[in-house]
Amino acid sequence: MVEARTFRVALGAANRTSGRANGGTLAGRASDRGLAGAAIRAFAGILGSRAGNASRASNPTRGRILAIARKEFFHIIYDFRTLLIIFMMPVLQLIIFGYALNMEIQRVDMAVVDFSRSTESRKLVEEFSGSKFFRPFYYQEPVSGLDDLFKSRRARAAMVIPADFAPKLRASPNAPVQFLIDASDANAATFVRMYCTQVLFNYNEDRGIKTLIPFDVRTAILFNPNLKSSYFFVPGIIAMILVMISCLLTSITITREKETGTMEQILVSPVRPHEIILGKVLPYVALAFADASVVVFMGLVVFRVPFEGSFLLLVALTTLYIITALSLGLTISTRVRTQQVAMMFAQVATVLPTIMLSGLVFPIASMPKLLQYVTYIIPARYYLLIVRGIFLKGSQLVHLLEPTLFLAVMALVLLITSVRRFSMNLER
């Protein structure tokens, strides 16, 4: 009931505002897009009516902030292509990371050069074709041709069984088999080597030879027992999206006003600098939350990522992270003049490090020491621990004290410096 009424009021407000200056045609255009249009109109209406109410309730600051927010909101809606990309990007990345990111290789094409031509060597080849890791094929030409085979990528590994393989299996201390592995992809080569060892081990075991280890090793995997990579990446993508929107978009939106000269126009209006910032930033916070919700929803429903922790804690700490990212964006926008530089700078200073250095994909502990120190100044590093901890491990605030503290200090420092610089810039 109440909701329906608010909605009607909102629509009414939207209709009322549509008569006014700039927003009207946009809202009209947006309404053509069916359901989405209605939602947009409703939201714009809420902003509009609130602004109206607030100003009537003699709270000029809130009214002015909401007015700026509404203006900014229409800017976002107007740029439909950017909006589409903002929502498409996370979904695409979710799909790629969720389904495609898999470092373990499978079905390695393997050339077999069998000089032995014995029952034993045939059994060895059978062992390889029986495993799910290899697709062996016989290679009749001379061994020198293997180089061409690797270069044309028809094989990734080759097995050379020497002529004296069978007699050696009976007489020598051991019978060596040569494995040539295309190591151009080092990671893949490591896996191929591991698989070869495994299959050879099985072959020896089939023939009745067992490696003697005097104890058993049992493994227990906690939190993600099937080692699903989507469980790891889906929460991680939230960190990236929030930086992209809160930092990249915000830095651009302020430089755009500077570049096109509209900033001066706003400044001569009775709006104060901190009201401009808040008003400009609010729609992006909403956008960031909306985008993050899409990812969370898709993660929970499509990828069935477990959610073990407290939702409230996630929202609280996400807000903290958004504040940090926003302050970073503001800092950038105070230092540069053109959109182009702002975008390039934001990309190099925030987006790239967030992807590469935060532990999103590559483990920080494996990086060189110097680079590891650099990661301490990247907010996403801390947020990733928080979001993954809450999602998968059910971590509580007690467990996440350290990253939370780092993030809070960073947010405070950035916020103070950026707002101070920003006001200075504007008042000059």
Added chain:
Amino acid sequence: MRRIAHVIVKEFRQVLRDKPMLAIIFLVPIVQLFLLAFAITTEVKHIKLQVVDLDRSSVSREVVRTFAHTDRFNLVGYTTDLREVRQKMRSWQTQMALVIPPGFGGQLRRNLKPQLQVVIDGVDGNTAGVSMGYARGILTEFGVDYAKQHWGPANLGVIPEQSASQGSTADLSVSQSSASQLPPGQIVQQLTQRSVQFQPASIQFRPATMEERMWYNPDLSTQQFMIPAIVVILLTILPMMLSAMSLVKEKEIGTLEQLMVTPLKRLELLVGKLIPFLILSYVELSIVMTVAILFFKIPMNGSYVLLAFLALLYLFTTLGLGIFISTVGRSQQQAMFIAWFFMVFMIMLGGFFIPIENMPSAIQKLTYLNPMRYSIQIVRDIFQKGSSLRFLAKDVIPMAVFGFLIFTFSVVKFQKRVK
């Protein structure tokens, strides 16, 4: 021809005048190269290991020491409470725990096959899988060493299975003599299980062993694999962004119309605009190659001429994409975002750090539409394997086709747009 030269001069002046832009063009790639080259490691090192040693025997300490000796594990602490491990994992202070149960050492001495437990935080599936492999490897090695030391080298870690007991009498005599060297527990266990005589590694049972050769990259360096691909990525970002932004900027501030009313033909304008970016791209390519070869010591086994020629083919694709974006995007911001969207898609599905073979087959088919897929493969092969055009043909042909199609399509679209 003169008119094209004028546009080139104008474009160069415009780029060289913009100091921050210049810094971005030349400094950023170097920074990116360093950042990416060092940050991208799929290796797993320094796994935070917690030890739950409930045995406290000399053997258990020895086990712990073998873990502490490698740089793969970082010993972060000891505890006796298994619940603490879970809590520590929740706060990301440990990734793996080695649990040595009470009585491990004693049971090992009496050869009762005791159990060890490894508890792993599975949140990062890749790291967890690799660290599990490391732990198993270290423990196996330790077990074999232990067996060698305590039961004599005669076994060498290899024994035959009991069921395969068609040995001759000669084998039997051997088996009896060496059986005395075996630990008593082993024999007792075997005798109780089945009343067969124990056979040592006899003549029929020689293991097949592995002799490996790692071709093209014997040190298994990740950088040797990644840096050539980074070269491709820089060859994509710079031309695409620069051409898209520069064309959109003219459109946005209205100077494109001014250029249109001059006697300059549209194609001349486009050629004049693209040539400076082509030159800049080559300058950047040579800077990055120099750093890669001199600083990172990446071996270049192939032909420079071939690389330069194929880079030109690829630049048609990226410059074409840049023109395409400029026709689609209305503002610089839009152009930037569209370019960025293309880039993420191309990098993710180009085999840069996610191997294409590992993707689900539907996504694998999608990657054939990605021009970067071919160029990354080509540059890696030229660097690492020194492949000639003969071997690269199956990548060069689709890349050239893509370049041709994208470039002509974009140019036609641009011409129409401008009219």
